[in-house]
Amino acid sequence: MPNLRFTEKALSEWMRGTANDSDIVISSRVRIARNLQHLPFPLLATRQQSEEVLKRLSKVTGNQNIKGLGPFYTVKLDEIEPIDKKVLVEKHLISPSLASESQNGAVMINEDESVSIMINEEDHLRIQCLYPGFQVREAWGKATAIDDLFESEVDYAFDDKRGYLTSCPTNVGTGLRASVMMHLPALVMTQQINRILSAVSQVGLTVRGIYGEGSEAIGNLFQISNQITLGQTENEIIDNLHSVVLQIIEHEKNARMRLMNDSRLRIRDRIKRSYGILSYAEIMDSKEAGQRLSDVRLGIDLGIVQGPSIPVMNELNVMTQPGFLQKKFGHDMNSEERDIYRARLIREALANT
Amino acid sequence: MLCQECGKRPATLHFTKIVNGEKNEIHICETCAREKGELIPGTTGGFSIHSLLSGLLDFETTGKGTASSVKTPQSLHCEECGMTYSQFSKIGRFGCSSCYKYFGDRLDPLFKRVHGNTVHVGKVPKRSGGRIQLKRKIDDLKLELQQRIQQEEFEEAAQLRDQIRTLEKEISGQ
Numbered sequence: 001m002p003n004l005r006f007t008e009k010a011l012s013e014w015m016r017g018t019a020n021d022s023d024i025v026i027s028s029r030v031r032i033a034r035n036l037q038h039l040p041f042p043l044l045a046t047r048q049q050s051e052e053v054l055k056r057l058s059k060v061t062g063n064q065n066i067k068g069l070g071p072f073y074t075v076k077l078d079e080i081e082p083i084d085k086k087v088l089v090e091k092h093l094i095s096p097s098l099a100s101e102s103q104n105g106a107v108m109i110n111e112d113e114s115v116s117i118m119i120n121e122e123d124h125l126r127i128q129c130l131y132p133g134f135q136v137r138e139a140w141g142k143a144t145a146i147d148d149l150f151e152s153e154v155d156y157a158f159d160d161k162r163g164y165l166t167s168c169p170t171n172v173g174t175g176l177r178a179s180v181m182m183h184l185p186a187l188v189m190t191q192q193i194n195r196i197l198s199a200v201s202q203v204g205l206t207v208r209g210i211y212g213e214g215s216e217a218i219g220n221l222f223q224i225s226n227q228i229t230l231g232q233t234e235n236e237i238i239d240n241l242h243s244v245v246l247q248i249i250e251h252e253k254n255a256r257m258r259l260m261n262d263s264r265l266r267i268r269d270r271i272k273r274s275y276g277i278l279s280y281a282e283i284m285d286s287k288e289a290g291q292r293l294s295d296v297r298l299g300i301d302l303g304i305v306q307g308p309s310i311p312v313m314n315e316l317n318v319m320t321q322p323g324f325l326q327k328k329f330g331h332d333m334n335s336e337e338r339d340i341y342r343a344r345l346i347r348e349a350l351a352n353t
Numbered sequence: 354m355l356c357q358e359c360g361k362r363p364a365t366l367h368f369t370k371i372v373n374g375e376k377n378e379i380h381i382c383e384t385c386a387r388e389k390g391e392l393i394p395g396t397t398g399g400f401s402i403h404s405l406l407s408g409l410l411d412f413e414t415t416g417k418g419t420a421s422s423v424k425t426p427q428s429l430h431c432e433e434c435g436m437t438y439s440q441f442s443k444i445g446r447f448g449c450s451s452c453y454k455y456f457g458d459r460l461d462p463l464f465k466r467v468h469g470n471t472v473h474v475g476k477v478p479k480r481s482g483g484r485i486q487l488k489r490k491i492d493d494l495k496l497e498l499q500q501r502i503q504q505e506e507f508e509e510a511a512q513l514r515d516q517i518r519t520l521e522k523e524i525s526g527q
Contacts, residue, residue: 157450163473231470
């Protein structure tokens with residue numbers, strides 16, 4: 001019987017906490033890509049070879065209670081329902097490609113869901129650590145410790161000159177992708193966002209939508225991550241991201257202050273309208289939900305909205321996704337039905353706060 | 354700046370398109386971008402990092418532009434997994450870790466473009482990477498040795514030289 005504990009609740013345990021700058025930085029994520037020596041990458045691996053990878057890597061987490069992380073549970077992707085895969089993607093525990101394309105794909109998730117280790121994705125091993133708020137250094141510390149643990153048991157594909165060898169040339173070297181999810185409504189409202197995003201891209205960072213490559217930025221959420229993995233040390237990569245994010249936080253704070261000084265009534269009106277609509281609407285598409293939830297989150301940060309907490313907003317961001325809605329209400333839905341259930345779910349969540 | 358397509362909404366996407374060496378600056382709004390099918394990273398659509406990479410690699414194999422010195426024989430392939438260089442340049446992904454070895458220095462222009470660098474300086478696996486760590490330490494010591502000699506601090510330089518010799522022996526003994 002596959003383990004479904006991770007798809008039953010919308011909120012990973014870590015999302016309940018609050019952390020540094022969690023009004024602007026929603027979460028910090030680090031992932032490192034690794035491959036085993038003498039086995040082809042998943043792209044060319046036979047079924048037997050991908051099974052071998054899974055077996056070798058499972059042995060590492062299976063035998064021990066990794067310090068401070070609790071036991072790991074292994075979920076094999078071909079043993080669970082499509083809807084559960086979708087929910088795992090919506091919770092950021094696996095990537096869309098692990099859900100849809102992998103052979104012998106699996107994920108090992110720890111008790112509080114702060115660590116997920118993907119197996120047979122684009123690379124044999126992808127260690128991901130997800131922390132609330134602005135904790136990119138902490139996430140890196142944890143990821144590298146888990147990396148050391150695997151490295152003590154298996155031989156990685158590593159080269160003197162190129163570093164850790166990965167399937168895609170964009171990950172070679174450190175294999176490290178560090179990213180921070182930011183809520184930047186004031187920079188969007190004051191139309192400074194494009195200027196800032198283009199500046200960010202000039203210092204080796206990229207900006208993406210919240211579900212990774214190729215996805216859309218919804219609800220003023222932006223994911224900022226390093227682009228370069230070769231020729232910089234891990235600490236340089238993390239420090240660079242850290243300092244850029246600090247500056248963006250500062251810009252967002254200033255923009256919020258200016259909005260409150262210059263157009264206080266308009267901002268209050270916009271936020272309260274959104275709160276009213278979310279509290280009473282009967283139909284709500286995902287785009288509108290993203291925008292209104294963003295307004296209310298800003299309202300909470302600015303002290304304009306009382307009642308719902310930031311963890312509730314985090315929960316709603318996940319629960320209003322198509323996969324989770326269908327999981328929660330127990331049947332397939334077309335998009336119109338989803339809009340009705342989405343509105344209902346939001347109404348009920350806000351009424352309870 | 355207004356969108357150059359509709360002339361109504363503000364242009365929010367700015368990019369440079371190069372087709373057959375001809376450069377075009379484009380400033381459009383998101384709505385028109387979608388309608389025109391200009392697919393941009395960060396929005397939904399078929400544009401992916403792999404298609405971008407394979408574009409870069411194709412560029413190289415056709416031998417145009419700055420990478421003209423890098424000629425790739427048609428038969429170049431990885432003897433471990435069988436992936437050919439031309440396959441790699443189409444899908445933008447390696448078949449196995451040996452591809453890095455067989456495609457060798459031909460990868461430098463690609464890494465230079467993607468990362469601005471070609472050599473790893475970060476973490477090294479503790480168990481299998483002992484030799485690499487020693488090598489890095491020797492390089493650091495050699496650099497320091499040069500500085501000491503320039504500053505005419507010969508006593509310290511001699512110590513460093515001995516240290517380097519010991520480490521080099523350690524490496525050759527491994």
